[in-house]
Amino acid sequence: MKSTYVLWAATAASILVLSVDADAHYVRAPLNGKVTATKYYSSGAFHGAVDIAGGTCGSTGVNTAMEGTLWWSVTIRTTYKVCYGNGDWHHNEVKHTFSSGWAFRQYHFNKSGYSYSRSCDRCTIGTLGGTGLATGPHAHLQYDKYGTKNTTWWWVSKGQYVYTTQRIGYTP
Amino acid sequence: MKSAPGIASLALAMLALSAAASGGGSAVSVRRVDCSLPALVARARSGSGSAAYRHYLAAQLRELAATWPEQELIDLFDAESDPELVELLGAALAGASDRELDASGLHAVANRAEEDPDPALRAAAVRALRRTTALENTQDLYTCLVQDPSPEVRQEAATNLVEDNRLIYSGHDGPAADAAVAAAVATDDPEIAAQIVAGISTEAVSAPSASGLVGLLGSGEPRLRAAAAGALGGVPASERDAARAALLELFDRDTDLEVREAIVEAVVRLDFAGARPLLARLRVADPRLAGEIDAWTAALALGLQEWSLIVREKQRLTAKQ
Secondary structure: OHHHHHHHHHHHHHHHHHOOOOOOEEEEOOOOEEEEEOOEOOOOOEOOOEEEEOOOOOOOEEEOOEOOOEEEEEEOOOOOOOOOOOOOOOOOEEEEEOOOOOEEEEEOOEOOOOOOOEEEOOOEEEEOOOOOOOOOOOEEEEEEEOOEEOOOOEOOOOOOEEOOOOEEEEEO | OOOOHHHHOOOEEEEEEOOOOOOOOOOEEEEEEOOOHHHHHHHHHHOOOOHHHHHHHHHHHHHHHOOOOHHHHHHHHHHOOOHHHHHHHHHHHHHHHHOOOOOHHHHHHHHHHHHOOOHHHHHHHHHHOOOOOHHHHOOOHHHHHOOOOOHHHHHHHHHHHHHHHHHHOOOOOHHHHHHHHHHHHHOOOHHHHHHHHHHOOOOOOOHHHHHHHHHHOOOOOHHHHHHHHHHHOOOOHHHHHHHHHHHHHHHHHOOOHHHHHHHHHHHHHHHHHHHHHHHHHHHHHOHHHHHHHHHHHHHHOOOOOOHHHHHHHHHHHHHHO
């Protein structure tokens, strides 16, 4: 009898975890590292995204963060290795734009042989970098539409260490 | 690079509220469950559990496949003859390919989808390819699948094309839409062709695909003509003039109401407010369309700039009529 309850509890847990809309996605850490900023920078200025720093600039791989196979569009604005920023709008970017108009973007990686547009599920898209407006190497994860950043999709906090195997958020 | 199967053999601790079983209290018991790939396959094979639990098993298998030796998975998949297990293992193999570990798993599933003598197993393999990179990595697979002698296989292939276009590419990818249109043109099954062209976004199709859609306007099936007309309403601006001309030509010779309503919607979508003079002409040509065209004209008068908003207003106005 007890094992029946165990089975039902496990099943209920799986329903809670997996009952997502067809267009909804969990987000995992794109690399192992520490969350360095979320809604606000340390200065108090609005950030509206998740920054994760860890590994070695130019060699640690950065993955697309969303679970599930999606088309990822890569824009390379800086072709050489940059770790500590090279100015606004020089960031390398990978994004998926949903039919709803919401887009999930990742910034700052350095270009590698894997930096090209394609469909994949959590694939390597480049190496850790600091291209664009950055004070150090990190991955920036942003979910936005018409310039408005969604700040409700993550559940991690500044200072928390996260792993690529770990779910850090959910976009409905 | 794949790690040893031992990684996948890590037991999963499941929490269960055991208050009822232990006769009260709020103690929480933890039981270790074998979540290795063979154990999960055995559980799937037993056929037990709810639909949600089997969905959970599929997700677990897909994650585990990324750390399991691919050849072992391919051998398991090739030996399987239960359609449900073929779908589960095939999805796991294709999922591992999408993680870019090795594309051979995806090709093993694609081969089975084309070549298995049992139509039920071919259909299961096609389902396994849903929401994977099969469209990009298997050349003209879907053009072949929509010509399969089994209606079930053709139906699953059409569903894949529509879902992949909508959920992987979010309707924005030209080559994916082109592959779907090519499949719709290739199949002799008008119902399947209609499902495909009605279900995809044509915002990024190429000129040859737009011509393919024009060709489908000549189908003997009204539903396919209507679907093709609707799809032509969404083609890129570079194809707009040719699409409008083909639609108006069809309007002159096709008296089917469903087709004509689809043509009206398509010309509105092509030109937005610029379509109003044309709508007035079509209203005179077919009085049956008066209510429909009046609703479109009223919706366009609101000056909305997004197609989804115009459609919503038109639907609201139609409901009020």
